[in-house]
Amino acid sequence: MTERTRYDRVVIPDLLERQRHRSRIPPPSSPHTTRAAGILRPLVFGGSDGLVSNLSLVMGMAGAVSEGHVVVIAGVAGLLAGAFSMAVGEYVSVRSQHELFEGQQELQRRQLREQPEVERRILEEIYVSRGFDAEAAAQIAATLLATPERALETMVRDEIGLDPRAIGGPVAAATSSFASFISGAAVPVIPFLFLSGAMAIWISVAVSLATLFALGVGVAQLTGRSRWLGGLRQLALGAVAAAVTYGVGFVIGAQV
Numbered sequence: 677m678t679e680r681t682r683y684d685r686v687v688i689p690d691l692l693e694r695q696r697h698r699s700r701i702p703p704p705s706s707p708h709t710t711r712a713a714g715i716l717r718p719l720v721f722g723g724s725d726g727l728v729s730n731l732s733l734v735m736g737m738a739g740a741v742s743e744g745h746v747v748v749i750a751g752v753a754g755l756l757a758g759a760f761s762m763a764v765g766e767y768v769s770v771r772s773q774h775e776l777f778e779g780q781q782e783l784q785r786r787q788l789r790e791q792p793e794v795e796r797r798i799l800e801e802i803y804v805s806r807g808f809d810a811e812a813a814a815q816i817a818a819t820l821l822a823t824p825e826r827a828l829e830t831m832v833r834d835e836i837g838l839d840p841r842a843i844g845g846p847v848a849a850a851t852s853s854f855a856s857f858i859s860g861a862a863v864p865v866i867p868f869l870f871l872s873g874a875m876a877i878w879i880s881v882a883v884s885l886a887t888l889f890a891l892g893v894g895v896a897q898l899t900g901r902s903r904w905l906g907g908l909r910q911l912a913l914g915a916v917a918a919a920v921t922y923g924v925g926f927v928i929g930a931q932v
Contacts, residue, residue: 730862889911
């Protein structure tokens with residue numbers, strides 16, 4: 677084993693492990709950010725957005741008109757419009773993040789090639805700021821810069837703060853947003869497909885608020901807050917939105 681190989685395989689991991697122990701930094705396998713949470717987050721928030729927005733629309737229409745089919749048409753239109761808007765917005769957002777990352781990556785590649793000493797000093801300063809002594813920071817920087825691609829990845833992540841693993845794919849983000857929004861937005865519409873009048877309104881509100889409570893519990897699970905508080909907060913906000921839009925629709929319907 678060469679001195680460089682021994683340093684890469686033995687010394688650097690040992691330095692990192694000792695620093696992690698001193699700083700009480702969780703190891704990479706820590707469950708703080710899991711794949712399940714990454715999947716659950718867009719589903720929970722997308723479903724909540726879809727439910728609240730379409731519940732407000734449906735209640736506004738129900739307050740304004742008595743014909744159930746009009747409420748259904750408005751609800752389906754709001755469902756599709758919101759879902760497409762969410763999907764397009766999510767796609768553009770994530771695609772833009774990828775383009776930003778690619779542009780910064782190319783800029784960083786050029787800086788590593790043209791100004792290696794400047795980039796080495798920046799790397800050393802980053803690791804010193806994290807608690808390493810100057811000698812250990814210099815050794816780590818030298819090891820990283822010995823492999824251009826590893827140096828590039830490290831500089832983009834540590835100097836600029838961009839990590840492609842945290843961005844996700846634009847198509848996947850758009851698809852999940854579309855599906856989750858539709859799932860939430862469909863909840864207040866479904867009762868009007870089978871019922872009419874006050875019964876449809878009350879059941880729509882009850883099912884929607886129960887679903888919002890469950891989604892609030894999901895949000896609390898992601899954020900580490902009280903599940904009861906998260907559920908009741910989401911339920912209360914949805915109830916206020918439904919009451920206000922129903923009242924506004926009722927007033928407008930009476931005037932028109």
